[in-house]
Amino acid sequence: MTSLLQLYPQQQADITLEGLYLSHDIRSLATDQPYVYSNFVTSLDGRIAVPHPTKPGLVVPKNVANGRDWRLFQELAIQADILISSGRYLRDYADGRAQEILQVYDDPRFSDLQQWRAQRGLSPQPDIVVISASLEFPVAPELVAGDRTVIVVTPDTSDPQKRAALLDHGVKVITVPQRVTGTNLVAALQAEGYQFIYNATGPKVLHLLLADNVLDRLYLTQVNRLLGGSPYSGIVDGDLFETPVDMAINTIYYDPIDVGQLFLSYQKA
Ligand SMILES: NC(=O)c1ccc[n+]([C@@H]2O[C@H](COP(=O)([O-])OP(=O)(O)OC[C@H]3O[C@@H](n4cnc5c(N)ncnc54)[C@H](OP(=O)(O)O)[C@@H]3O)[C@@H](O)[C@H]2O)c1
Numbered sequence: 506m507t508s509l510l511q512l513y514p515q516q517q518a519d520i521t522l523e524g525l526y527l528s529h530d531i532r533s534l535a536t537d538q539p540y541v542y543s544n545f546v547t548s549l550d551g552r553i554a555v556p557h558p559t560k561p562g563l564v565v566p567k568n569v570a571n572g573r574d575w576r577l578f579q580e581l582a583i584q585a586d587i588l589i590s591s592g593r594y595l596r597d598y599a600d601g602r603a604q605e606i607l608q609v610y611d612d613p614r615f616s617d618l619q620q621w622r623a624q625r626g627l628s629p630q631p632d633i634v635v636i637s638a639s640l641e642f643p644v645a646p647e648l649v650a651g652d653r654t655v656i657v658v659t660p661d662t663s664d665p666q667k668r669a670a671l672l673d674h675g676v677k678v679i680t681v682p683q684r685v686t687g688t689n690l691v692a693a694l695q696a697e698g699y700q701f702i703y704n705a706t707g708p709k710v711l712h713l714l715l716a717d718n719v720l721d722r723l724y725l726t727q728v729n730r731l732l733g734g735s736p737y738s739g740i741v742d743g744d745l746f747e748t749p750v751d752m753a754i755n756t757i758y759y760d761p762i763d764v765g766q767l768f769l770s771y772q773k774a
Contacts, residue, residue, distance in 0.1 A: 506521070506522065506523070507522075507760070507761060507762050508520055508521060508522075509521075509522060509525070509758045509759060509760050509761075509768070510758065510759040510761070511756070511757070511758050512757040512758065512759055513754055513756060513757040514756065520758060522573055522576060522577070522760070523576065523617075524580070525577060525580065525758070525768070526577050526580035526581050526584075526724070527580050527583075527584070527621065529756075529770070530584075531581070531584040531585070531701055531722075532584055532625075532701060534721070534722075535700060535701075538691075538695070539691050539694060539695050539699060539700050539701070539702050539719075540700060540701050540702065540721050540722075541691060541702045541703075541704065541714060541719050541720050541721050541722075542581065542585075542701075542702070542703055542704070542720070542721055542722040542723070542724065543703070543704035543705075543711055543714065543720060543722075543723055543724065544577075544578055544581050544703075544704075544705070544723075544724040544725070544726075545711075545723075545724070545725055545726070545740045546565070546569055546570060546571075546574045546578075546725075546726040546728065547569070547725060547726070547727050547728070547739070547740065548566060548569050548727075548728055548730055548731060548732040549727060549728065549729055549730055549731045550731040550732060550733065551737075551739045551740070552566065552569070552732050552734060552737065552738060552739065553565065553707065553708065553738055553739060553740055554566070554707070554738040555732060555734040555738070556734060556735075556736075557602065560600070560602070562597070563736075563738055564597075564602055565604060566732055568730065568732070569728045569730060569732070570604070571728070571762075571763070571766075573760060573762060573766075574726040574728075574766070574768075575604070577724070577726065577768060578705075579615055579618055580618065581703060581724060582606070582631060582703055582705065583610075583615075583618040583621055583622055583631070584701060584703070585631045585701045585702060585703035586627075586631060586632065586699045586700055586701045586702065587631050587632040587633065587634050587656075587694060587699045587701075587702055587703070588606065588631050588632070588633050588634070588703050588704075588705045589634050589636065589690075589702065589703065589704040589705060589706055589710060590606065590633055590634070590635050590636075590705055590706055591635060591636050591637060591706040591707065591710060592635060592636070592637030592638075592639055592640065592641060592642045593706070593707070594606075594635075594705075594706055595635060595642035595643065595644075595645065595648070596641070596642050596643075598645055599642070599643045599645060606705055610629060610630045628652070628653070629651070629653075630651075630653055631653075631703070632653055632654040632655065632656065632699070633648065633653065633654075633655050633656070634655075634656040634657070634658055634690075634694060634702075635655070635656070635657045635658070636657075636658050636659075636685050636690065636706070636710060637657060637658075637659055637663075638659060638660055638662075638663055638684070638685070639663070640657070640659060640663050640664055640667035640668065640671065641667075644671065644674045644676065649674055649675050649676065654677065655675070655676045655677065656676070656677045656678075656679060656694075656697065657671055657676055657677070657678050657679070658679045658680075658681060658685055658689075658690055658693055659678065659679070659680055659681070659685070660680065660681060660682070660683055660684050660685060661680040661681065661682055661683070662683065663680070668680070679693045679697075681693060685713065686713055686716070686717055687713045687714040687715070687716060687717030687718070687719040687720075688717040688719065690713070690714075690719075691717075691719045704720075707738075707742075708738065708739060708740055708741050708742035708743075709742050709743060711740055711741050711742075712741050712742055712743030712744075713743070715741065715746065715750045716743065716744075716746060716747075718750070718773075720750075720773065721772060721773050722755065722770060722771065722772045722773070723752060723770065723771045723772075724768075724769070724770045725740070725767075725768075725769045725770070725771070726766055726767070726768055726769075727766060727767045727769060728764065728765075728766045729764045729765040729766060729767075730764050751774035752771035752772065752773065752774055753771060753772055753773075753774045754769070754770075754771055755770040755771055755772045756768075756769070756770045757769050757770075
């Protein structure tokens with residue numbers, strides 16, 4: 506297996522991919538506030554998604570997504586109490602065009618990650634919180650299978666009938682006033698007892714986390730490939746922040762496989 510080069514904080518050769526982000530030990534970073542972290546894979550021109558070749562909407566570019574990044578995504582996910590997903594993700598999942606986040610731990614490639622949770626007395630997989638205003642998504646059987654808790658956080662202006670239908674599926678529904686924000690989302694999850702929260706969704710949700718200064722750490726895989734494409738989709742989508750969000754570099758690794766990629770992590774400055 507090709508090894509990585511650590512470039513920061515100090516240079517170090519022969520770093521193994523497997524276990525890299527487990528060694529970041531997110532669960533050791535507990536404070537009295539929930540710890541919120543996020544991850545994206547981007548092209549060198551900053552694209553996280555490109556237009557789907559045959560359907561409306563965007564998809565993660567196939568020539569940027571790769572198994573080594575995906576392994577690290579899972580190493581981060583497994584350390585969480587709960588994963589943030591979105592109505593858009595569940596629509597795409599039903600349509601067969603979303604990367605699998607609902608049942609990966611049944612995959613033998615990730616059996617070591619299953620053990621990692623078991624050894625720590627954690628549930629077999631993290632719970633899931635879906636952020637949605639429209640509530641227009643199907644409840645996939647994989648979503649509510651097993652004893653995983655599924656929570657939907659939605660504005661109190663959302664359709665009460667759709668909320669009732671979700672309750673019938675065994676989904677817990679939490680309403681927040683007017684709109685979901687970083688602050689009310691994290692407060693709602695903290696009230697439910699969650700401490701480690703992993704954002705697996707896209708640029709609008711990252712925007713709401715950053716706007717309220719609740720994101721603690723950002724992981725980025727930057728693949729050495731430029732894509733172009735319109736509309737542009739980067740890691741953050743929303744209004745100009747009232748106060749720019751500064752992040753400090755935490756780690757940088759170079760992965761020489763294929764065209765090469767950087768595994769970067771930043772933390773709240
Ligand atoms: N390359 C990567 O690492 C990466 C990572 C994540 C996503 N992506 C791509 O980026 C694109 C966009 O991703 P995404 O749609 O998951 O991300 P997003 O733009 O952050 O989330 C959009 C969905 O989240 C819900 N939402 C967002 N803000 C909300 C708020 N304040 N209140 C209530 N609901 C809210 C909405 O659901 P409703 O419409 O149901 O109301 C909306 O459709 C996709 O093509 C995805 O594949 C790429």
